[in-house]
Amino acid sequence: MLIGAKITGVGAGIPKSIVTNQDLEKLVDTSDEWIRTRTGIKTRHIVKENESNSKLAIEAAIDAIGYANINPNDIDLIIVATSTPDNLYPSTACLVQGAIGASHAAAFDLEAACTGIIYALSVGLEFIKTGTYQKILVIGADVHSRFLDWEDRNTCILFGDGAGAFVIEASPGDNQILSTYLRSDGGRGHLICIPNSNSSFPHEGSKPPEAVKRFLKMNGKAIYEFAINAIPEALKTACDKANIALGDIDYLIPHQANQRIIDSVASKLNLKKEQLISNVAEVGNTSAASIPLAIWQALQAGQIKPPAICALVGFGGGLTWGASIIKWTAIDSRNR
Ligand code: ACO
DSSP, rough: OOEEEEEEEEEEEOSSSSEEEHHHHHHSSOHHHHHHHOOOOOOOEOOOTTOOOHHHHHHHHHHHHHHHHHGGOOOOOOEEOOOSSSSSSHHHHHHHHHTTTTTOEEEEEOGGGHHHHHHHHHHHHHHHHHHHHSSSEEEEEEEEGGGTTTTTTTTTBBBEEEEEEEEEEEOOOOOOOEEEEEEOGGGGGGGGOOTTTOOSSSSSOOOOOOOHHSEHHHHHHHHHHHHHHHHHHHHHHHHHHHHHGGOOSSSSEEESSHHHHHHHHHTTOOOGGGBBOOOHHHHOOOOGHHHHHHHHHHTHHHTTSSSSSEEEEEEETTTTEEEEEEEEEOGGGGGG
């Protein structure tokens, strides 16, 4: 029998500190009105000095483990999707493994920018389908605030920090991760990038002025165009692979980059407002964390009512994009 998989837990790690649009008005030449009308964002959560990517990832992991009611010792693999890890190594996944006491787990990071969580879900699913592993923790965690130029109004208004996690478990005879679809286009990678933050600079005689060289750079208009084309293509393909029609989707959970992008896709697909899951207004663009964070919040608010067919779709740096169709049945074990 083909081994299937299902999501049994979801968790969140969100910094407490909130930065409002009014706070940003004091830093750059912008306005609350401009930010809200162009992006839908009102607030974002930003890490304090003593917080980190791994701290948020650990919080999300513990929350998801509680939701799924599993023992950390039973976790076989931890995958963290992140493009803003604490270190080149140890990986964030290893830091999570140590902190939660997942004593039997393998652990590695994966980098596909904002699409990272879809990539991680897909990789985790393959390990389950082959029978290699039974319980996998998949986390998306990013602290873009550490790579933003807080004097660049084009980018600093968009991002927030956070982590979101899923527990996926083997589910023989009842596969609920119906499809995944992944794409990339490195030829357009320059449209959004964090250059020079790794080994780009030779050691000898070429120390870049750090504050200038390692900031996120983005061509906003080109990324917008890319997103509104990539999302419908990924959704259509993921639906085809899952053998369902677009009309069978109960909820769309897109990468939370910009409310205008989300609304434009929803209108192309004829989705109703209540089918759209969005928390971009409160948390901004949390990159690899955004999809599980949006699901987590929608479940908390009772907006997603299981069982439901959920379409997850991501896009971002690389360029990368992808989608996954999921049947959501998981209920928080702490409320059972
Ligand atoms: N406040 C006030 N004015 C601003 C701001 C700001 N924060 N930012 C830019 N402007 C100005 C520009 O300088 C420009 O002024 P000009 O006409 O005098 O040159 C004007 O506003 C219009 O700028 P546009 O770039 O045309 O604004 P646009 O409507 O395209 O909105 C935005 C910009 C919000 C960035 C939009 O292009 C967008 O959302 N793009 C997608 C970004 C995205 O999703 N990125 C992340 C995806 S991948 C990942 O998550 C890692």
